Amino acid sequence: QVQLQESGPGLVQPSETLSLTCGVSGYSISDGYYWGWIRQPPGKGLEWIGCIYHGGNTYYNPSLKSRITISVDTSKNQFSLKVNSVTAEDTAVYYCGRVGSGDASHFDYWGQGTLVTVSS
Amino acid sequence: QSALTQPPSASGTPGQRVTISCSGSSSNIGSNAVYWYQQLPGTAPKLVIYRNNERPSGVPDRFSASKSGTSASLAISGLRPEDEADYYCAVWDASLGGRVLFGGGTKLTVL
Numbered sequence: 001q002v003q004l005q006e007s008g009p010g011l012v013q014p015s016e017t018l019s020l021t022c023g024v025s026g027y028s029i030s031d032g033y034y035w036g037w038i039r040q041p042p043g044k045g046l047e048w049i050g051c052i053y054h055g056g057n058t059y060y061n062p063s064l065k066s067r068i069t070i071s072v073d074t075s076k077n078q079f080s081l082k083v084n085s086v087t088a089e090d091t092a093v094y095y096c097g098r099v100g101s102g103d104a105s106h107f108d109y110w111g112q113g114t115l116v117t118v119s120s
Numbered sequence: 121q122s123a124l125t126q127p128p129s130a131s132g133t134p135g136q137r138v139t140i141s142c143s144g145s146s147s148n149i150g151s152n153a154v155y156w157y158q159q160l161p162g163t164a165p166k167l168v169i170y171r172n173n174e175r176p177s178g179v180p181d182r183f184s185a186s187k188s189g190t191s192a193s194l195a196i197s198g199l200r201p202e203d204e205a206d207y208y209c210a211v212w213d214a215s216l217g218g219r220v221l222f223g224g225g226t227k228l229t230v231l
Contacts, residue, residue: 038165038222046157046165046208048220062216095164102171105155105210105220110164 002026004096004111012090012118018083022096022111023076029054030074034099036107037070037081039092047092051099052079059104086118123148124209124223131229137197140226142209144190148221152212154192156185159206159225168207169194196228204230 008020022035029035036051050060052070060068064083072079083090093113100108125143132138142154156169167176169185172192185194192211196203209223 045225046210046222048210048222059218061219063219100167100170102153102155103212105153105212106167106170107155107157107165107210108167108170108176110166113164 002098002109004098004109006094006096006111006114008114008116010115010117012086012116013120014087014118015085018081018086018090018116018118020081020094020096020114020116021078022080023078024098025077027098028074029072029077029079034059034104035072035079036097036099036104038095038097038107040095040113041089041092048104049081049094051104088118090116091118092116123213124211124221126207126209126223126226128224129227129229131231132196132199133231134199134201136199137195138199138228139196140194140207140209140228142192142194142223144192144211144213144221146190147215148190148211148213149187149192150190151214154185154187155210156183156194157208157210158203159208161205165208199230201230204228 003025034051037049067084069082095113096111097107098109100106153171157165159165172187213221
């Protein structure tokens with residue numbers, strides 16, 4: 001059974017960098033699939049952030065592309081998200097997930113999510 | 121405002137059949153597969169429909185979906201109290217270099 005777990009600081013200062021890691025168990029990232037990030041501001045809907053393949057190929061949300069980096073560490077079986085120059089609008093529950101055999105909209109496994117608050 | 125339009129709310133009584141619509145355009149629903157997610161309160165979303173109308177293992181056959189042109193719909197028959205949740209459609213959109221779009225979500229209430 002594939003399991004994903006997000007980790008990282010729950011509070012980030014405005015203008016700083018938000019950094020999260022998603023640890024994967026039950027499946028080796030090196031064996032394939034894309035792996036991605038989605039976020040959900042409190043009380044609002046879902047927003048796709050982007051995804052990465054184990055070889056490093058990435059797809060980013062054009063509205064966030066200038067501020068985000070998704071990377072993968074196959075030796076640790078994990079992938080990461082960095083969001084630069086954060087503001088209060090980046091406050092959200094951040095989910096990591098595995099992109100299934102369909103296109104990038106196909107998230108078949110999800111982490112439980114982690115709340116990141118941007119505030120001084 | 122999302123490029124995928126869903127009604128903000130829907131409701132039904134136990135045993136009823138309810139449908140939730142998702143309206144898009146030729147650059148998304150009109151040319152790519154639609155996915156549906158169920159989000160119970162306080163939990164991560166869960167995939168209930170993939171590739172327009174296929175159900176993942178473990179999802180009851182009470183859940184079905186269809187797509188026609190630039191619109192899609194999710195149907196839940198034999199409504200149960202545990203179906204009360206937020207439902208989101210999702211699709212790949214070819215505009216702006218490509219991105220995943222989520223609908224704004226529909227809150228389903230079981231009366």
